[in-house]
Amino acid sequence: MAEVKFVEASRIYPGSDEPAVDRLNLDIGDGELLVLVGPSGSGKSTALRMLAGLEWIDSGSVHINDKDVTLSPPQDRDIAMVFQNYALYPSMTVAQNMGFALKQQGVPKQERTKQVREAARILDLEPYLDRKPKNLSGGQRQRVAMGRAIVRSPQVFLMDEPLSNLDAKLRVQTRTELADLQARLGVTTVYVTHDQVEALTMGHRVAVLNFGVLQQVDSPSILYSRPKNRFVAGFIGSPAMNLIDVDVSGDSVLQVAGLDIPLSPEVAAALKTSGPGKYSVGLRPEHMDIGTEGIAGEVAVVEELGSESFVHVSTIHQGEPLLMEVRAEGQTKIKRGDNVHVAVRGPAHLFGPDGERVGD
């Protein structure tokens, strides 16, 4: 049973005005793969390092399995970490790299070899046990870094952007293997990435951070369908949601470029309650269609991907030019300069003047 709790945990770097991590509260369940995601500077790596014991916790606390580890050094927390650049010891072989922590704990050689071999078997590293890191490919090094973590059978895995240094194809492949491995081993894992696609595909739950503050933590599908604020809405989903500023007047009717936007009853009621102001409407490209009805506009750019295409349509909204991205079928006949109409098919998200979600 390895649960992880952050309680009002903060970290502020000396000489800095803003905290890097601001009163983080996060509960992670046993065996869960929780992803910390956010843009650079969001504090996700700092939060991970606070859990690892590599950063001081200036206020608040961190708990592993109900034990307060805030003041414990890294080696006493029973954690293992995979670094972005793998941090393999260059003067040691793969086997020695993987056995290093066990050696520090005083595990006898025979036992060490056994555990190293077992971890190597899981990761297909057996042929490389006697090689040094410089003689390994990037993907192999990544697996050694994983192996080093697995061998210790820790309570928590910490991973700091472990796939960022792999080429795109290898990254996608390793992603699946990693998620599968975590599910098999069942070890609680905290995983940091800046890539929201990685976050959504791997995480049981995903925690979105911005400027050190936790924005929302939920399952991927809820993050996608019910983003709590404008930031999360614009961050999650690829390509990004169209966020359109709308001045709502007294009659609480929502219009984009002259088109009435359908709202669910709860959202409409909530809008009526909040009253007029500057709102943001969120429309996902995949919830819009190019057709004969809807907002009139001109095609500015067509991105053809084969399986689908994304059309950027230029139109006028509230007197200002507006560019919207709409998903269309693959191998589309639409081309630049065409005059088209954009219809809104799916749910519209609404965010208030404070950026918070309006409605449920």
Add this chain to the structure above:
Amino acid sequence: MQVVDPSSSEERSDTISEAPSIQRSEEAKKLQKREAWSRRIPLLPALIFLIAVTQIPFILSIFYSLTEWTVNPPRDRTFEGFENYTFAFGDRFFREAAWVTAKMTFWSVVLSVIFGLGMAMLLDRKFRGVGFVRTLVLTPFLVMPIVASLVWKTQMFDASFGMINWFTGLLGAEPYEFVSKRPLWSIIGVLVWQWTPFMMLILLAGLQSQSTSVLEAARVDGATKWGIFRQITLPHLRNYIELCGLLGAIYLIQVFDHIIGLSGGVSSARNLPFFVYRTSIGGGWRFGEASAYSIIVVVITIIFATFGLRVLSGLLEGEDAA
């Protein structure tokens, strides 16, 4: 495997009370302190050793400098306050020695940096035997300074048998007594011969640490060889040149072997360290005066070094930022 209910958002944990956090911060402070001390310990042996060996003599020097203490003829040591210092500033020989030090240090540093840069550029090229030539050029730095001075005095500079005069004699010139006619420049010559390789090594590394992509971009942009050198290479080398100057000055202010070796210490080319030595156990036996002189030398060096340290800080600062 148990996973937290996916439909919940983040929840505030209220099972941990607030009171322990006050205790915790005191504990945390103690822990931080202990950790900081454990990091200091590896430094201590070196630090203690150096303080003992260098500061005790320094403090003694300060003490002696405040006394009148001569040994030849032996007299009692009496406390004189700052008299030695006021004497020093008025002493013509002291001022001359200071001036010689300035000239000697300045020219040997500047010339060896310039020649070092030239050699580094020549050796930065690819050609057969570049390593061999580098070895040849490196050798003067490895030679014992006292030996270098003796060899130059007897075999190079010598008016009757020296190789320089032999060579110029082939061109029809009269033999020239380098050491007796130009003692300061003879010394500077040998110093430059020995220190150019040192500067060359540092500057060669500087040249080779340039980013090839930057140089290639400049060439594509149409810059001339000279333009590239002036606008890209030289600014890049700035840190290296400053380091050469700093290290060179530290070592070249203290020249002694060459003065003894080339001129026996009897010519006009005597720098401050030599002058101080001569005043104390090198023949003058005026210990009080000599100690005052040496303290003045330290103060002067500190002034110049603080200026040079701003350079150093720039290097160290750049490190923090990197």
Add this chain to the structure above:
Amino acid sequence: MSQSTDVADFGSNRFASALLTAFTYLLGIIFFFPVAWMVLNSFKTEDEASGSPVFFFEPTLDQFRLVTSDIAGRASFSEVYTNSFFVVLLSTAIVMILAIPAAFALSVRPIAKWRDVLFFFISTKFLPVVAGILPVYIIGRELDLLNTRWSLVIMYTALNLPLAVWMLRSFFQEVPGELIEAARIDGASLRSQLTSIVLPIVAPGLAATALLCFIFAWNEFFLSLQLNTSDAQTASVWVTGFQSQRENFIARLSAASTLAVLPVVIAGWIAQKRMIRGLAMGAIK
């Protein structure tokens, strides 16, 4: 790291390029000439060495025999050489033992006041040894260390320690911080971090630093002259015994000089590449 950036290259002009190479060779020969001449002279007879320069002669080992034989009233060559090796090797070893932990404390997870400490280390070189010899001499006399090898061991250690700490520190800086963090998480103590992780990575830098200390200590003259008379004489002082005011024993002096500089020159040649990396990389940052 030895890619040429070809800044001074004349590129496509092959003739100019060849000319430049020839010029470089010429400079190399000129630089090396005094050393070569000295070595040459040590194989000549005194007649051949003095007077007009002689380039072709029959080499003889007489001079070497002369300087290495025991001369009355003078320290023997083997004694002197042994003294030099003892003092230099021991002081270099002590320097490394003291400097490695110190550099570690100033780099990998630096103490708060590391800049001040570094400045202090360098500042100990601000008082020229030549000027500060008096108290050193007096203390040496009081502690009965004059005319022993220990006085030099202590002094050479103090002279080389600042440079060693400075150079080693910048080598340690090149170790990626992540490696140390991984070691910490793996449970390595400070000592273990140093010995298992850092030292293997910076091994070439260690060699370069030790070599530089060796060079500076072996070539040191002033302290050896002042603190020791005949009993613990080192090679540097020994050589000066072969000058004379009356006659120019050039061949003899050359032979003695060649023997005195031999260890350092050979060491420098062999470890050249490491020393280049050391002097440059080490000293820069």
